[in-house]
Amino acid sequence: MAAQVLQHVEVAVATAHAEVVGVVPVPAVEEIVDLDGVVSEHETEGVRSSLGGAFHANVHACGLALGDGRRQAPRLAPRLARRAASMLIGRAMAELHGKIAFVTGAGSGLGRAITLTLARAGACVAVSDLRAAAAAEVDAELGTLGATVACGPLVGDVAEAATVQRWFEQLAAATGGRLDILVNNAGHADTDPETQARLARQVEELMAGGRVTTPLEATARLTDERWQRMLAVHLTGTFLCTRAALPLMAAGGGGRIINMASIAGTTGIAGAVHYSAAKGGIIAFTKALAREVGCQGILVNAIAPGYIDTPLLDVLGEQRATQTALIALQTVLGRLGEAREVAATALFLAGPGASYFTGQVLSPNGGLVV
Numbered sequence: 332m333a334a335q336v337l338q339h340v341e342v343a344v345a346t347a348h349a350e351v352v353g354v355v356p357v358p359a360v361e362e363i364v365d366l367d368g369v370v371s372e373h374e375t376e377g378v379r380s381s382l383g384g385a386f387h388a389n390v391h392a393c394g395l396a397l398g399d400g401r402r403q404a405p406r407l408a409p410r411l412a413r414r415a416a417s418m419l420i421g422r423a424m425a426e427l428h429g430k431i432a433f434v435t436g437a438g439s440g441l442g443r444a445i446t447l448t449l450a451r452a453g454a455c456v457a458v459s460d461l462r463a464a465a466a467a468e469v470d471a472e473l474g475t476l477g478a479t480v481a482c483g484p485l486v487g488d489v490a491e492a493a494t495v496q497r498w499f500e501q502l503a504a505a506t507g508g509r510l511d512i513l514v515n516n517a518g519h520a521d522t523d524p525e526t527q528a529r530l531a532r533q534v535e536e537l538m539a540g541g542r543v544t545t546p547l548e549a550t551a552r553l554t555d556e557r558w559q560r561m562l563a564v565h566l567t568g569t570f571l572c573t574r575a576a577l578p579l580m581a582a583g584g585g586g587r588i589i590n591m592a593s594i595a596g597t598t599g600i601a602g603a604v605h606y607s608a609a610k611g612g613i614i615a616f617t618k619a620l621a622r623e624v625g626c627q628g629i630l631v632n633a634i635a636p637g638y639i640d641t642p643l644l645d646v647l648g649e650q651r652a653t654q655t656a657l658i659a660l661q662t663v664l665g666r667l668g669e670a671r672e673v674a675a676t677a678l679f680l681a682g683p684g685a686s687y688f689t690g691q692v693l694s695p696n697g698g699l700v701v
């Protein structure tokens with residue numbers, strides 16, 4: 332069996348690589364979920380002996396309680412068993428093998444895709460979100476992948492210092508003080524009905540082939556509350572999690588911090604000065620911190636996506652279809668991005684291939700900005 336399994340290593344590695352570069356669709360979560368349930372004990376033993384101690388090492392590094400490591404599962408058709416075993420090998424050899432990650436805003440969109448992508452690459456992932464049910468759902472998916480951290484889903488507002496402190500106490504208790512990867516992703520977008528209406532008028536003016544003359548006047552209407560909340564969630568949230576993560580990473584000899592910025596922070600978005608300022612602040616924060624902590628082996632980078640098809644864009648309301656169609660027209664690749672394409676960028680920044688990247692801003696934007 333071990334020989335058969337080894338024949339499939341190449342396929343498994345190719346599959347994993349394809350996921351990273353997006354040559355083939357990312358395997359469905361259920362497909363991977365099957366993996367942990369379908370490998371028989373005998374086949375798992377074959378894999379284990381082929382890998383030496385690597386399999387056990389991953390289990391222990393992640394603090395997972397799997398007893399004697401044996402799996403109870405029904406025997407399967409040889410083809411399926413081989414495929415499952417090959418994927419098991421692919422995962423055990425994966426680039427984030429044994430790493431511990433923490434992702435904020437993991438309950439939806441980019442955070443969820445990043446969480447599951449890091450998990451498929453071998454990391455154990457702790458998740459947090461403002462919405463308890465969403466956090467619990469993604470944590471349960473991690474459970475089926477065998478990639479949870481024993482702190483459970485961490486629920487609350489990333490902008491609250493006491494909440495973030497509690498998250499990191501729980502995380503550190505579960506991991507023995509270890510953290511290798513932090514993804515500061517939590518965020519939101521907002522607008523007001525008047526800005527929406529004016530945007531619609533601007534679109535009509537464009538469609539009519541004329542100049543845009545309707546002013547948005549969004550900044551003139553922007554309230555203190557919306558301004559402060561935007562900066563609190565994005566910028567303060569990024570700072571709070573980073574401050575708590577740094578001692579854990581420093582104690583472990585290094586780490587990766589990935590901050591979710593946006594093209595709003597590099598080019599600005601009309602009608603969203605608060606969002607653009609927060610994201611621009613995150614980019615400056617990323618660069619300054621990269622300079623500060625590089626000598627401790629901590630690499631700090633930002634991702635500045637273009638428009639990605641996630642629930643965040645629901646902020647466009649009735650204008651969503653029209654606005655995204657216009658955005659797609661201005662994008663070289665002619666479409667919005669998918670969450671998995673940003674997750675692939677995060678995986679790169681978290682992995683060995685990014686060992687010479689720090690203080691950088693990678694922008695998966697389909698050519699909207701070139």
Ligand SMILES: NC(=O)c1ccc[n+]([C@@H]2O[C@H](COP(=O)([O-])OP(=O)(O)OC[C@H]3O[C@@H](n4cnc5c(N)ncnc54)[C@H](O)[C@@H]3O)[C@@H](O)[C@H]2O)c1
Pocket residue numbers: 435436437438439440441442459460461462465487488489490516517518519520564591592593594635636637638639640641642643644
């Ligand atoms: N979708 C895009 O086009 C796009 C583009 C560039 C950047 N981004 C950024 O990517 C990040 C993720 O966005 P998304 O598109 O996945 O959005 P999303 O709405 O699908 O997911 C955001 C998640 O963050 C959580 N969250 C929001 N506020 C929070 C808070 N105060 N504390 C804890 N959790 C909170 C939400 O509950 C949600 O689960 C955001 O920072 C966003 O600004 C998104």
